[in-house]
Amino acid sequence: MSAILQGAGAGAAAALTPFNSIDSNKFVAPSRSSLSVRSKSYIVAGSDDGTNKSFGSSSLIARRSQPLMIPNAVTATKADTAASSTSLKSGHELLLYEALQEGLEEEMDRDPHVCVMGEDVGHYGGSYKVTKGLADKFGDLRVLDTPICENAFTGMGIGAAMTGLRPIIEGMNMGFLLLAFNQISNNCGMLHYTSGGQFTIPVVIRGPGGVGRQLGAEHSQRLESYFQSIPGIQMVACSTPYNAKGLMKAAIRSENPVILFEHVLLYNLKESIPDEEYICNLEEAEMVRPGEHITILTYSRMRYHVMQAAKTLVNKGYDPEVIDIRSLKPFDLHTIGNSVKKTHRVLIVEECMRTGGIGASLTAAINENFHDYLDAPVMCLSSQDVPTPYAGTLEEWTVVQPAQIVTAVEQLCQ
């Protein structure tokens, strides 16, 4: 598992360094830009003549959030670490699960009301080691090993949140949270509303999901598609150590219930992250690779398949813009919209199933809001509508592979 991971991870991580290691997300709001604020001069690349509607340069300066476009020359080369290292005073390398742990530990140090509950989070250290060592440090009550009763301990976390604590509820696998659907939908999402705003539910529900390595159908589920309609919750998906730590911290500090989706295959991604404290904005998308020809929207593990396809596409002369939407609910329609207005072509690559997934909602949102800017129909590559098979070959065909992404881009850019 990790070998393949490193393959995808190493390539992707290198490609990501100029964008992730910069301190773009260092500041909590007011800065809403997901790109670097380091470069003083910027170029609004590729604004098409004649289609420049409300985004004249004057409005860009006037608005607080300024989408900064890094010129293509920088993006095509991956090794532009010189510029990034000037702003990055120091950093340390770690794996994604360690980044999650770091974020969690920092927040637990900062606020004694933050606690963790879930199966095997305490003495075992978490089935994916995210909570390793925390029980020794914070005790068995702050890092609570629960019995196997997802519905009840999720509800318990909600009750604790209503009465002043800030629990992080771990689903050992996101799929297990199906057993907690009653609590997540009825109580987590709704209680703030039905109580007329009297009770807040600042829980974080997190865990690994997604298609792994032959884990079988039930351990390979994508619950983001099931939860997305629940009013009152936010959903984010992390994909790099940088945004994993940042999103973990932001989710814990948020007063809203947040579901943080991690991916089973991404826990061993390695990256260098800043030593200084930072938080990622929960509602913002992340610009992974600016481009001109087509907007590729993705999240979680598919980001790496997209970046792998991007290498092939660049060699073939295409210039894809890759955005990791990160915020699955709500969508960051600003970042996405700006991109669509620039490229006029959209490809969504996701791991959800075809029917009713995040991609389906995103397609609808883009069509609704940016219809005029599209030169081609929005294309959505999703997993097949099938219970993930065990056999390796079948499993491979279930999810979107880089070759399919390349083909789709070629098709859209004809």
Add this chain to the structure above:
Amino acid sequence: MATAFAPTKLTATLPLHGSQENRLVLPIRLAPHSSFLGSTRSLTAHSSRRLNHAHATRRSPPVVGVQEVVKEKKSINSLLITKEEGLVLYEDMILGRSFEDMCAQMYYRGKMFGFVHLYNGQEAVSTGFIKLLTKSDSVVSTYRDHVHALSKGVSARAVMSELFGKVTGCCRGQGGSMHMFSKEHNMLGGFAFIGEGIPVATGAAFSSKYRRDVLKQDCEDVTVAFFGDGTCNNGQFYECLNMAALWKLPIIFVVENNLWAIGMSHLRATSDPEIWKKGPAFGMPGVHVDGMDVLKVREVAKEAVARARRGEGPTLVECETYRFRGHSLADPDELRDAAEKAKYAARDPIAALKKYLIENNLAKEAELKSIEKKIDELVEEAVEFADASPQPGRSQLLENVFADPKGFGIGPDGRYRCEDPKFTEGTAQV
């Protein structure tokens, strides 16, 4: 991290009161001739025979029930309550009854809609427990929650307005009959699906323990979770019994066994209908009490609450009670046997307390009448207030969906949607 507890200790003597003569053994067993298992005639004859037989083989030496303690106390001339306490209990039960009767009236007059579940007949349970609690203790209920809210201190005005769907309701009109919440009074709801409130109650109790053991605060708050007999066949109930006992959470699980889950008789739904027995299976005391007698309920509640405050963990209390009305105002209530209803009507808890107060010279008829009058006026005023209150405006539609409205996200124009003042009306796309 379950601290070691000796299972034997829990089934041993648990004194209800300090003194020797009132020592009780828990779990309390039923007298064999109890009509507790009564339902429709045919079921009673058939099943109680079987269950009594089972009892005969398993029964240990006869033990003292709560009824005996009460009789004992009366006989040695010490009353269970003072005059002040008695009047408080009486007023609370009258408030519950009058309020619910008014709800029925208002419902049929078209002032409130949807599912409304009334508590008539069960007042002894709510009053018996909740009047022992402090303001910072928490109460969690089900959809039959009006009276729990009232007992906990939520004003009749706020509850009635909520039922009318007005902004002055305790939940701004957004919750309705089945979602009575009050942060001020620690009324944690109000839940429409049975069983889903029990984990929330367990969480509130966990919070209490956390404050004490982790934050080192002086916290003795307990949580009381009310739910019915139907809920006791639900997984969440058992999951929470387990966790509460495991971590010795300060919670009291109160089963309001009114023998019916809409039209499903408790006996037809439950393999072992004696719910109190399920407590010891998880390592906590299980107690059965006559839920039509507020004084008996109160005695049991005192011990259960004290246990929880001392950090000794949860208690399961099964209150045998009855609802005089149907499951909800939409229920024609045709299934229940008239004789059964009459039998419990004769055990009306309010009438019983009134009799007790007068017979023991704790109150005069006139005093009690003046309380009834006062409550009538209070409830009428609550209706007037609710009638006069405004309905929610359009801008309230999306206001409380998120505690932090940034959760609605960033719109195409780059601004957070919540920055648009008209956003809460629902005009913006989400």
